[in-house]
Amino acid sequence: MIYITGDVHGNIERFTKEKTPMIGKLKEADCFLVAGDFGFLFRMNKAEEENLNYLEHLPFTILFIDGNHENFDVLNSYPIEMWHGGKIHRIRKNILHLMRGQVFTIENRTFFTMGGGYSIDKFLRKEGVSWWKEEIPSEEDFEEARKNLKAHDFQVDYIITHAAPEKIMNMIFPNHAPELKLNLFLQEVMDKTEYTHWYFGHLHQENTYPYNVTQLYENGLVLETDK
Numbered sequence: 001m002i003y004i005t006g007d008v009h010g011n012i013e014r015f016t017k018e019k020t021p022m023i024g025k026l027k028e029a030d031c032f033l034v035a036g037d038f039g040f041l042f043r044m045n046k047a048e049e050e051n052l053n054y055l056e057h058l059p060f061t062i063l064f065i066d067g068n069h070e071n072f073d074v075l076n077s078y079p080i081e082m083w084h085g086g087k088i089h090r091i092r093k094n095i096l097h098l099m100r101g102q103v104f105t106i107e108n109r110t111f112f113t114m115g116g117g118y119s120i121d122k123f124l125r126k127e128g129v130s131w132w133k134e135e136i137p138s139e140e141d142f143e144e145a146r147k148n149l150k151a152h153d154f155q156v157d158y159i160i161t162h163a164a165p166e167k168i169m170n171m172i173f174p175n176h177a178p179e180l181k182l183n184l185f186l187q188e189v190m191d192k193t194e195y196t197h198w199y200f201g202h203l204h205q206e207n208t209y210p211y212n213v214t215q216l217y218e219n220g221l222v223l224e225t226d227k
Contacts (some may be wrong), residue, residue, distance in 0.1 A: 001030040002107060004160070005220030006201035007067060010039035012051045016217070022220065026060040031106065033223075035201035035216050036067030036115055036162030041074045041091065042130075056092040065098050066115035067162040067202060072134035086113070086148070098160075101145030102136055107225035109151065109157040112193070114145055114186065117163040117202045118179035142185050149193055158223065159198040165190045168200075168209050 003022050008014050015032075017024040026032060040051055055062055075097060078089035086102030098104060098113040105111075113156060116137040125131035149156070163169070166187035169176050178182065190198070190211065198213045207215045214221075 002033055002109075002223045002225055003031070003220050004033040004034050004035065004199055004216065004223055005174040006216030006218065007037035007069075008034050008039055008064075009037050009069060010042055010048065010051065012054060015055060020220065023058075026058075028059045030060040031161065032058075032060055032062050033198055034039065034062070034064035035160055036065050036117065037069045037201065038067070038097075039069055040066035040095075042053060042069070042071045044071065044074060050146070052092060053093055053096070056226070058094065060094070062095045063098055064096075065113045065160055065162060066100070068117035068119045070115075070132070070135070072104045072132040073128065076134070079143075100141040101143075101148055103148045103152050103156060108153075109223070109225045110152060112145070112149060112152075112159045112189070114141075114159075114189070115162045116141070116182055118176075118182070120178075132139070136179075136182055139187070145185075145189065151188065154193045155195075156193060157196045159189065159193065159195050161186055161198070161200045162202045164200050164202070164213075164215070165198075167211065168213050171209060172203060172205070172215075 013019045080087050081090055084104045084106055086104040087099040089097040100115050102113050103110055119131055124133045163182050166183040169183045199216055201216050204217050205215055206217045
């Protein structure tokens with residue numbers, strides 16, 4: 001089983017049965033997938049360490065793509081491993097960061113992942129402390145994505161991103177110039193790729209859109225797989 005949800009922002013309550021009833025149903029072979037802004041590696045203090053210890057003892061695997069509110073200095077300090085066909089950072093034995101531009105095969109379904117987004121509140125933040133320029137994917141990230149999608153003939157089951165493709169973003173916030181580079185790249189992915197469903201987070205809203213696109217926040221859902 002793969003359960004997907006939106007931004008968590010280091011809120012440990014999202015991993016309790018009281019806040020997320022599905023937590024009680026996930027077993028060792030199951031996955032809990034976060035569509036960006038995982039946020040448990042941000043301040044790197046004692047409280048975060050305790051939260052990571054708690055998460056490490058949950059029976060299932062926690063997967064996340066990066067959002068914009070992440071500590072990229074810490075995140076990118078982890079060694080890169082290959083897992084289920086794509087590159088990851090292994091944070092703990094059962095906590096995996098699915099890196100940008102990868103294609104993973106999980107429960108006989110393929111997942112394209114692309115983290116990143118623009119922080120509209122960055123003027124309130126300090127670079128290298130609470131905001132990192134790496135929040136917006138680089139050209140190298142985009143080329144990695146194109147290469148891996150081409151290797152899969154531009155066909156995947158699920159697309160998991162933090163930000164939205166341009167067509168969808170225009171329906172939500174027509175004025176979004178600071179993130180436009182990323183939105184246009186994701187639109188390129190949408191135009192070229194055959195997929196079953198696209199999930200994104202970022203905007204703290206929940207909605208469904210044309211082109212088989214779903215916006216996630218606190219509520220989640222179980223993805224259809226062969227398992």
